[in-house]
Amino acid sequence: MKNVFLIKYGELAIKGKNRHLFENKLVTNVKRNLKDVGEFVVTKEQGRIMVEPVDSEAIDVQTVLDRLGRIFGIVGIAYGLKEDEVSLEAVKRLALVQMKDVCKEGEQITFKVDTRRADKRFPMTSMEVSCEIGGYLLDEFGDQVKVDVRHPEVTLQVELRNHTYVYINTYKGAGGMPYGTNGKATLLLSGGIDSPVAGWMIAKRGVEVDAVYFHAPPYTSERAKQKVVDLAKKVAMYTGKMKLHVVNFTDIQLKIYERCPHEELTIIMRRIMMYIAEAIAAKNGSMALITGESIGQVASQTMHSLVVTNNAATMPVFRPLIGFDKEEIVQIAKRIDTFETSIQPFEDCCTIFVAKHPETKPKLDYIKKSEALLDDIIEEMMQKAIDEVEIYEC
Ligand code: ATP
Ligand code: MG
Numbered sequence: 001m002k003n004v005f006l007i008k009y010g011e012l013a014i015k016g017k018n019r020h021l022f023e024n025k026l027v028t029n030v031k032r033n034l035k036d037v038g039e040f041v042v043t044k045e046q047g048r049i050m051v052e053p054v055d056s057e058a059i060d061v062q063t064v065l066d067r068l069g070r071i072f073g074i075v076g077i078a079y080g081l082k083e084d085e086v087s088l089e090a091v092k093r094l095a096l097v098q099m100k101d102v103c104k105e106g107e108q109i110t111f112k113v114d115t116r117r118a119d120k121r122f123p124m125t126s127m128e129v130s131c132e133i134g135g136y137l138l139d140e141f142g143d144q145v146k147v148d149v150r151h152p153e154v155t156l157q158v159e160l161r162n163h164t165y166v167y168i169n170t171y172k173g174a175g176g177m178p179y180g181t182n183g184k185a186t187l188l189l190s191g192g193i194d195s196p197v198a199g200w201m202i203a204k205r206g207v208e209v210d211a212v213y214f215h216a217p218p219y220t221s222e223r224a225k226q227k228v229v230d231l232a233k234k235v236a237m238y239t240g241k242m243k244l245h246v247v248n249f250t251d252i253q254l255k256i257y258e259r260c261p262h263e264e265l266t267i268i269m270r271r272i273m274m275y276i277a278e279a280i281a282a283k284n285g286s287m288a289l290i291t292g293e294s295i296g297q298v299a300s301q302t303m304h305s306l307v308v309t310n311n312a313a314t315m316p317v318f319r320p321l322i323g324f325d326k327e328e329i330v331q332i333a334k335r336i337d338t339f340e341t342s343i344q345p346f347e348d349c350c351t352i353f354v355a356k357h358p359e360t361k362p363k364l365d366y367i368k369k370s371e372a373l374l375d376d377i378i379e380e381m382m383q384k385a386i387d388e389v390e391i392y393e394c
Contacts, residue, residue, distance in 0.1 A: 001081055001093065003056035005064060006165060007049040008076040008173070018181070023049070025178040026073050032240045033067045046118045046161050052082070065171055070238045072204050073178035078157065080167025086122060086160050088132060094166035095133050095156055096140060102154050102168060103144050110148035111137070115158040122160050129158060177206030179239050184208040185288040185318060186281035188273060189244065191227045191348050194292030194321055196235050196338040197329050201320040202290050203239050210284060211235075211242060212277045214249040219353075224346035232394035234338045244392040245280050247385050249273075253353050255381065259373045262355040266300045267362050268371055269353065271312035272382070278315050279386050288316040294324050299358040308362045 009026060023044055030049060031042050039054040051068070053059045061079055068077045081097060083090035095113070103109060113133045115126040124132070133156070134147055159165040187199040189211040203209045213228045229244060236242040256268050277289055293301050293309075300309070310317055321329055333339035371378075 001083055001097070003053060004080060004082040004165065005051040005053075005068060006078040006080060006159070006167060007051060007068065007074055008078070008170070009049070009073050009178075010075050010175070022073065022178050022181055025181050026071070029071050029073070029179055029240060030068065033071055034064065037063050037067060045163070048159075048161070050082075068173070069171060070174055071179075072174050072176035072206065072238065073181075074173030075175060076170040076173050078167040078170045080157070080165055083164045086119065086162070086164050088124070088129065090164040091129065091133055091158055091160075091166060092136055094164060095137060095158070098156060098166050098168055099137055099141065099145070099154075103141060108144055108146055109154055110146050110152045111154040111156060112147060112149045112152040113137070113156045113158060116160070118159070118161040129160070133158065174204065174238065176204035179203060179206060180208045182206035182208075183288075184210070184284070184286045185290050186277055186284065186286040187211045187290040188277050188292075189213050189228055189232060190292070191224055191231065191342065191344075191346060192292065193326075193333050193339065193342040194294065194297075194329055195290075196231045196292075196342065197332045197336065198290050198292040198318075198320050199235050200238060200332070200336050200338070202318055203235065209235070209239060209242065209290065210245070210286065212245045212247060212280050214247050214273055214276075216250045216253055216353075217248065219250065219253075220347055224348060227341060227344055227346050229392055229394060230341050231338055232392065234336070234341060236394050238336070242394045243284075244394050246390040246392065247276055247280075248388060248390075249385065252378075252381050252385060255374060255377065257353055260370045263357055263359045264362065264367060264370050265353050265355050266358050267305055267308055267367055270300060270305075270309045271367070271371065272378070274309060274312035274317075276382055276385055278313055279382070280389065281315060283386075286315075288318055289313055290318045290320070292321055292329075293319045294321045294326075294329070297326065299360045302360050304361040304363075305359075308364050308367050311364055 027042055034040055038059040041052045043050050081094040083094055113130040115129040117126045137145060154168055157167050185202055185207050187209050189195045199209050211232055215225050232242045232244040256265055260268050296302055
């Protein structure tokens with residue numbers, strides 16, 4: 001008898017020719033996310049991934065559940081028991097132990113048995129196995145248990161595959177698609193609440209995500225940069241890793257400040273961020289950009305501003321939060337544990353150079369004219385910023 005984590009994934013979503021690719025990616029991601037919490041044997045078994053601790057005494061179950069619960073593509077995780085042989089006797093042994101775990105002295109619980117039979121050669125039907133095990137448990141536990149097939153307090157799950165598995169609880173997985181099965185995109189990651197959530201949402205769809213942060217020392221401090229590194233690490237708790245490119249943006253910002261109309265600073269800065277992010281993205285094999293923008297949230301995110309910013313990019317720009325209210329974004333940020341880091345009070349480069357009355361209805365022609373005031377120097381400055389990018393493996 002061994003302990004085992006059973007991983008359930010969205011079989012429907014990954015039918016067809018991608019199935020093997022997805023399953024293998026999921027196995028890789030499971031191994032990677034568990035690397036530092038213990039030693040495990042990870043195997044595929046007929047539509048499940050099984051994770052067996054080499055020494056179940058040496059692991060913390062809750063930590064493993066928490067790690068598995070962050071892996072995209074997993075819909076449910078159960079922690080249960082396994083016997084190598086497939087037989088009714090094996091089911092009984094496991095069922096007895098599992099039920100002892102949930103039965104308390106002097107209390108009656110209602111239960112039912114639910115059986116899945118992947119190996120149809122097994123000589124009994126699923127229903128017959130469930131009835132047989134239900135009867136067996138009634139004999140063993142007497143008054144302590146009662147069958148209720150409609151609303152049982154405990155559902156004992158039996159799975160007959162290449163081996164026998166019995167478990168009670170299934171925990172909800174992160175959903176989505178296995179990370180790394182759907183191309184790559186580059187996230188513009190600031191220290192705010194929105195962009196880490198936006199990156200997480202795209203990563204959840206299986207897209208590999210790396211990040212770019214625009215840093216403006218000494219106007220933005222080392223601590224502000226560290227905060228972004230910390231946020232990348234938080235998102236990496238789901239993706240396994242995240243490569244962060246830190247761009248030194250100070251000289252460019254000062255030049256914009258010096259030469260362009262002040263009410264247009266933010267929008268011009270945004271457009272130049274897009275140019276640079278796109279160049280870094282292309283260099284790294286990314287096919288799209290991601291931002292945390294949401295219509296109307298601030299002056300630089302009015303419809304007009306978004307259209308002008310968007311025009312600077314030739315790659316598709318994914319804005320998964322576009323229709324979200326701040327409160328909805330905050331809720332996700334709390335759930336994925338980026339919120340506390342995001343609200344640490346460090347200045348960001350946009351707030352420092354912000355105008356008193358920023359343009360809220362910029363016109364592309366006008367902005368392009370203002371941007372042209374940088375024509376003689378901007379190419380060279382952008383190239384320098386790209387060449388001098390600092391990389392953090394988070
Ligand atoms: P966030 O909470 O993500 O910072 P925000 O509400 O503060 O968003 P803005 O500051 O207008 O909004 O930024 C809009 C988007 O532009 C951000 O979500 C992010 O994708 C990108 N962005 C802004 N500042 C930076 C920066 N310094 N480095 C990288 N990306 C940035
Ligand atoms: Mg911000």
